[in-house]
Amino acid sequence: MQTLVSRSKLRFFALPTAFHWKKSLPIYILSLNRRHSLKYFFSSSDFNRSETIPSQNIQNEALQAFNNENYQQSYHLFQKVLSEFSQSQNEESLKFLHLLGMSAYYIGKTEESFGHFEKGNQIAEKIFGKDSSKSRVFYTGIGLVHERRGDFQDALTAFEKSKSLTSKEFDKSHPEIGFCLARIGRIQTLLGDFDNASVSLKESKEILVKAYGENSPQAAQVYMELGRLFIYQRNFKDAFPQINKALEIAQSKYSSSQLLSDCYRTMGDYYFNIRNLDLALENYKKSQSILIEKYGMNHPDIGILLLAMGTINHHAGRIQDAFSFFEKAVEVIKNTSSENNPTLGGVYSNMALILMNQRKIKEAIETLQKALFIFNNKYGEENPHSAETLNNLGRLYLQSGNLNEAEKCIDLSIKYFTYLYGENDFSYAKALTTRGALLFSKNDYKGAYECYTKIAKVYEQTYGPHHPETQNIMKNLEFIKQKL
Numbered sequence: 001m002q003t004l005v006s007r008s009k010l011r012f013f014a015l016p017t018a019f020h021w022k023k024s025l026p027i028y029i030l031s032l033n034r035r036h037s038l039k040y041f042f043s044s045s046d047f048n049r050s051e052t053i054p055s056q057n058i059q060n061e062a063l064q065a066f067n068n069e070n071y072q073q074s075y076h077l078f079q080k081v082l083s084e085f086s087q088s089q090n091e092e093s094l095k096f097l098h099l100l101g102m103s104a105y106y107i108g109k110t111e112e113s114f115g116h117f118e119k120g121n122q123i124a125e126k127i128f129g130k131d132s133s134k135s136r137v138f139y140t141g142i143g144l145v146h147e148r149r150g151d152f153q154d155a156l157t158a159f160e161k162s163k164s165l166t167s168k169e170f171d172k173s174h175p176e177i178g179f180c181l182a183r184i185g186r187i188q189t190l191l192g193d194f195d196n197a198s199v200s201l202k203e204s205k206e207i208l209v210k211a212y213g214e215n216s217p218q219a220a221q222v223y224m225e226l227g228r229l230f231i232y233q234r235n236f237k238d239a240f241p242q243i244n245k246a247l248e249i250a251q252s253k254y255s256s257s258q259l260l261s262d263c264y265r266t267m268g269d270y271y272f273n274i275r276n277l278d279l280a281l282e283n284y285k286k287s288q289s290i291l292i293e294k295y296g297m298n299h300p301d302i303g304i305l306l307l308a309m310g311t312i313n314h315h316a317g318r319i320q321d322a323f324s325f326f327e328k329a330v331e332v333i334k335n336t337s338s339e340n341n342p343t344l345g346g347v348y349s350n351m352a353l354i355l356m357n358q359r360k361i362k363e364a365i366e367t368l369q370k371a372l373f374i375f376n377n378k379y380g381e382e383n384p385h386s387a388e389t390l391n392n393l394g395r396l397y398l399q400s401g402n403l404n405e406a407e408k409c410i411d412l413s414i415k416y417f418t419y420l421y422g423e424n425d426f427s428y429a430k431a432l433t434t435r436g437a438l439l440f441s442k443n444d445y446k447g448a449y450e451c452y453t454k455i456a457k458v459y460e461q462t463y464g465p466h467h468p469e470t471q472n473i474m475k476n477l478e479f480i481k482q483k484l
Contacts, residue, residue: 055084059096066099069257069294075103089123091134097123098137105141106258108299108336110148117141136165140183147187148300150342150378156187175218178207182222189229201226217259220249224266231266236274243267261290261301268308281312300343303332307347319354326351342385345374349389352396361400368393384427387416391431398438410435429458436476445483452477 062077078100085093101116121138128134143158163180170176185200205222212218224246230239243266250260268283288305295302310325329347337343348371355364368389375385390413397406414435417428436451456477459470 055081058084062096062099066103069106071103071106072295075100075107075109078103089127091127094120094124094127094134098141101138101141105144105148107295108301110145110300110337113141114145117145131165133165133169136162136169139165140180143183143187147190149337152187152190156184156191159183159187173207173210175208175211178204178211178218178222181207182225186225186228189225189232192232194229194233197229201229215249215252217249217253220246220253220263221259223249224263227270228266231270231273234273236270239270243270256290256293258290258294261287261294264290265301265305272308272312277312277315281309284308284312298332298335300333300336303329303336303347304343306332307343307350310347311350314350314354319357323351323354326354340374340377342374342378345371345378345385345389348374349392352392356396356399361396365393365396365400368396382416382419384417384420387413387420387431388427390416391434394434394438398434398441403438403442406438410438423454424458424461426458426462429455429462433473436480440480445480449477449480449484452480 058077059081062074062081065071065074065077078096081096082093082100085096097116097120101113101120104110104116105113117138121135121142124132124135124138139158139162143155143162146152146155146158159180163177163184166174166176166180181200181204185197185204188194188197188200201222205219205226208216208218208222223242227239227241227243227246230236230242243263247260247263247267250257250263254260264283264287268280268287271277271280271283284305288302288309291299291301291305306325306329310322310329313319313325314322326347330344330351333341333344333347348367352364352367352371355361355367372386372389372393375383375389379385390409394406394409394413397403397409410431413431414428417425417431421428432451432455436448436455439445439447439451452473456470456473459467459473463470
């Protein structure tokens with residue numbers, strides 16, 4: 001069977017994120033399931049201290065460990081502190097319940113942290129009434145858990161609730177409002193709501209720079225989120241200065257911190273998207289090194305980085321290394337999250353590509369079907385990840401000679417991409433490439449030529465006429481023309 005598509009050039013980019021499906025996003029960004037959060041420092045206005053405080057030394061030790069980002073230690077110490085409160089439910093116990101939840105979250109005990117945040121919110125409502133400002137930190141924690149799970153709309157709802165409650169206690173220029181806006185802006189970016197994300201992040205930047213200075217860690221976190229927004233918008237020229245400034249601040253302030261790890265990871269995303277794979281891998285390794293030192297291997301962020309590094313190794317032709325990274329990612333993600341986590345769908349998608357290139361078509365199809373099940377279950381059928389996975393399934397069926405199943409998958413993929421992005425988007429063009437290959441295999445050269453004419457237009461708009469990818473499409477177009 002003659003085909004137009006070089007199998008070695010097929011790439012899966014179905015990754016752990018969700019967004020407003022009507023926005024055109026670069027679905028090839030690697031690590032989008034951002035667990036990064038703006039750090040909390042409790043002020044006297046957060047909780048009033050009680051007169052009877054059990055084990056003051058343990059409390060001080062726990063707080064110091066938390067502020068030094070020694071979350072393993074603070075997790076165990078806050079458990080001891082709370083055990084001494086016994087059944088008492090007061091402002092002081094709420095404070096430590098929240099810090100226990102945050103410590104659990106940071107070390108990867110995601111579902112446990114969610115339980116602490118929900119319990120804290122229930123106690124706060126019992127003591128202070130519904131919608132008290134004391135509940136704001138628990139809504140923030142709940143939002144962080146939803147974000148890590150990939151439930152971004154739920155995360156946005158929780159973060160907006162936190163901001164609403166925070167506004168009851170602080171004026172709109174207070175740093176706490178700046179932190180709220182940064183979290184909201186990050187989720188708006190993930191949801192593809194770029195206009196509102198830009199407004200939220202710029203307002204956050206103005207507040208935090210005024211409060212802490214333009215070279216502060218607090219400002220650095222917003223620079224990084226702005227850089228992330230620019231990557232999503234494929235505005236790489238403006239992305240680099242923001243990410244680089246954040247990284248320079250983090251490097252000057254810390255030798256090892258969550259902020260520094262997140263900056264390296266975001267810089268890795270930038271380099272991956274401009275296809276500088278060596279620098280992308282270098283930054284991902286630096287991010288991973290910090291995380292392993294702080295949390296060990298069994299952490300959700302490690303799973304995402306393993307996916308990223310596996311994908312880079314695959315691009316570089318180091319197939320066995322890539323597959324090994326993906327297998328480790330599956331193990332870590334299953335140990336730290338549910339089997340419905342969209343990050344796992346991204347790993348399965350990439351594993352399927354390797355299996356396909358190894359001519360293990362049956363195993364590749366089964367693996368892609370696992371990914372499709374996760375994406376459909378998480379986001380509904382009409383989402384970019386399912387559309388991409390269907391396109392890849394179509395390629396697999398085409399390669400195996402099952403043209404009927406190939407056509408079903410390809411048609412659905414094109415339908416979803418057209419609905420999501422329209423006919424001038426790169427993702428739509430990639431799906432159209434598969435349809436062109438299918439039509440060519442059926443000797444429908446006229447139909448294939450029409451497909452590749454549309455594809456060429458999109459590639460020229462995306463890459464320019466002289467880019468190797470565009471030139472490859474033009475060669476295919478000329479080849480088909482000779483068949484007419």
